[in-house]
Amino acid sequence: MKVDYNRIAGKKIPRIEAISDGVFAVALTLLVLDIKIPAKLSVSTETELWSAFIILLPQLLTYFLSFMTLGIFWTGLTVQHSYIEKSDRDLNWICLFFLLFVSILPFTTAFLGAFVTFRIAICVYWFNILMLGSLLYVHWHYAYKHKFLNIEGDEARVVNKAVRNRIVIAQSLYAAGALLCFINTWLSIASIILVQLNYAFAFFSKRNR
Amino acid sequence: MKVDYNRIAGKKIPRIEAISDGVFAVALTLLVLDIKIPAKLSVSTETELWSAFIILLPQLLTYFLSFMTLGIFWTGLTVQHSYIEKSDRDLNWICLFFLLFVSILPFTTAFLGAFVTFRIAICVYWFNILMLGSLLYVHWHYAYKHKFLNIEGDEARVVNKAVRNRIVIAQSLYAAGALLCFINTWLSIASIILVQLNYAFAFFSKRNR
Amino acid sequence: MKVDYNRIAGKKIPRIEAISDGVFAVALTLLVLDIKIPAKLSVSTETELWSAFIILLPQLLTYFLSFMTLGIFWTGLTVQHSYIEKSDRDLNWICLFFLLFVSILPFTTAFLGAFVTFRIAICVYWFNILMLGSLLYVHWHYAYKHKFLNIEGDEARVVNKAVRNRIVIAQSLYAAGALLCFINTWLSIASIILVQLNYAFAFFSKRNR
Amino acid sequence: MKVDYNRIAGKKIPRIEAISDGVFAVALTLLVLDIKIPAKLSVSTETELWSAFIILLPQLLTYFLSFMTLGIFWTGLTVQHSYIEKSDRDLNWICLFFLLFVSILPFTTAFLGAFVTFRIAICVYWFNILMLGSLLYVHWHYAYKHKFLNIEGDEARVVNKAVRNRIVIAQSLYAAGALLCFINTWLSIASIILVQLNYAFAFFSKRNR
Helix, strand or coil, X not given: CCCCHHHHCCCCHHHHHHHHHHHHHHHHHHHHHHCCCCCHHHCCCHHHHHHHHHHHHHHHHHHHHHHHHHHHHHHHHHHHHHHECCCXXXXXXXXXXXXXXXXXXXXXXXXHHHCCCCHHHHHHHHHHHHXXXXXXXXXXXXXXXXXXXXXXXXHHHHHHHHHHHHHHHHHHHHHHHHXXXXXXXXXXXXXXXXXXXXXXXXXXXXXXX | CXXXXXXXXXXXXXXXXXXXXHHHHHHXXXXXXXXXXXXXXXXXXXXXXXXXXXXXXXXXXXXXXXXXXXXXXXXXXXXXXXXXXXXXXXXXXXXXXXXXXXXXXXXHHHHHHHCCCCHHHHHHHHHHHHHHHHHHXXXXXXXXXXXXXXXXXXXXXXXXXXXXXXXXXXXXXXXXHHHHHHCCHHHHHHHHHHHHHHHHHHHXXXXXX | CCCCHHHHCCCCHHHHHHHHHHHHXXXXXXXXXXXXXXXXXXXXXXXHHHHHHHHHHHHHHHHHHHHHHHHHXXXXXXXXXXXXXXXXXXXXXXXXXXXXXXXXXXXXXXXXHHCCCCHHHHHHHHHHHHXXXXXXXXXXXXXXHCCCECCCHHHHHHHHHHHHHHHHHHHHHHHXXXXXXXXXXXXXXXXXXXXXXXXXXXXXXXXXX | CXXXXXXXXXXXXXXXXXXXXXXXXXXXXXXXXXXXXXXXXXXXXXXXXXXXXXHHHHHHHHHHHHHHHHHHHHHHHHHHHHXXXXXXXXXXXXXXXXXXXXXXXXXXXXXXXXXXXXXXXXXXXXXXXXXHHHHHHHHHHHHHHCCCECCCHHHHHHHHHXXXXXXXXXXXXXXXXXXXXXXXXXXXXXXHHHHHXXXXXXXXXXXXX
């Protein structure tokens, strides 16, 4: 009797959840390392410190933007995991590659923060979001196709549709926002932020349903 | 049949607990990165190293201060989670925004550490604490209102009151301490530290009850 | 009655799993800190930013390489843990020393990234991989020998063989790749990447089995 | 009916375990950030890179030293937690203050690494270890006194003795090692390393029991 190593790898869902939460937690917190406090020597009055703080605002905004991005995708991954009860090494690796683009987000965010008026910076940032969305889609698609879910029949079908639609619609909006950078980069960033605000704060509009 | 994505998002309490503990753990440890060891070249005797170490004391104090802040709010979040047995995407996002202000604390701490005699630095630090307290309050309020708790009746009512009072009283003390910065910044910081010492070390005074 | 401290230490598998996932999560995310964004001042046109981004590509490649390395060894450790139901202080420490070489990988990666044409850099990087493989092997060997597994008889024997073969074959390929550095360093790195791609993407070739 | 907030705080053991593992995982990995790779410009031959790598060896040794320190104390905390089934806010805070000295270890390690021939650096490092040991002792003492353990009678008594002896003996050896710094700092560091090697590698001498 012979056993293929690939048959026994990547099966433990709790471990995959643990490393996902860990990578997200570190990424969420590392984002702040890019915000440098002003140099002490150049500040001697309250007014000067206030000016120095104002200069940091764009960075704080980028920080806020990326925190929301990570929050949105963490929530997305969590939803999928709540329906996935089995795993294999392929699903394990799809999730790891998803995490690769999670852990690189602090870099693309800093890149965007430093070169906010450049189309290339927006494209790099958008490519990161695109890969996150695509891999999240593949993650779900693979689990659904291989019947790794803990739901069946009609329930599986409607949840399946809700999860897929969510990703496709969100990614279409992101892509549209990114395309706007060929008209104006600020307009492009504003659109991306609006899309994210919509997904993060949706509860404001739906609270009373 | 159609399912709203927002109905299926953010429901898994253990995941929210895991990412919270992760963000707190990273923030607690990142705080230390701001304490730079003295430059090697400028130190050649034990006395010089001692002087260089003494210069670090204010930073070690700020570090200690923020460690307590994080400890207090982590304990607060943990208490709430111990009573919350259900969640939805809104509660999930309230918790994520709470974590945003957790992960930005290393920045506001470094800002305060560098500009400890400036009112603006104290106000920024206090604003961070205020947001932590407010979001913690909203977190509990939302869970209580939507009956997500694992307790009922009288017990729910007294716990509810204890949790709310705790936050309101603590935040009033912090606000009072912060206001003192218009008289003297050191007095203001000393008051904030006293409030935190009280919440962290309460066990000294209550041990014998 | 006397109890040896070493008898009561290192027994809790969930804790060892938790710290392993934590160290891997931080290491996976720290890798990105080595990728510095270009200096703002030197960039004023899209073309210049594009050139500056291109210069980062080798670093992004090294990042990708190390992410895969960590993914491969995390998967390997997870597989072993899924079969190990008991532990003692020795197994605990073997795992901790394995984690030591996990947490040092961001350093050896940066070292390789900076001196990619130097044989010494490749040897240091390969030594890191060798230690990861060796300790993973010792980890399994110890658990198997002390009957800490949750499987028995034939199943234990075939899983045992699959786990050991996996490590020995992979390490032989890595060693062969590293040896190539005496001919050409780029050839050597390409071989190591190929080995890793094979272990990470195996699912592409086996999907249809 | 009124409930004291302090009565409902800090009760969830799994959360305390989670944040402990998180802080240890980050601290273990942050240690490596202090090891800077050599400057690219100053290296053009294999021999020069080898010299540059040799210069890093003291830092790699300090890294190894602190990894063992953290491993020893993490194992110690894990052992205690495996016997503790209840908690209150006081035990919670004792554990948090223990974690404070865990998260500051990367700093004291870097301090020792930079000023390895200075008595003050050794004293600061030793003070860190002393606080870790003391708080670990207090942690156990408090849990034992308040009957928070999951063991009773004779078993509790012998485990209690083993845990306490372990800490007292280890701390005596560390203190003796630190005192040697008044004769010679290298002798002092060598002694501390020997103590740690003994606690980490004890399994070599006890394997055949």
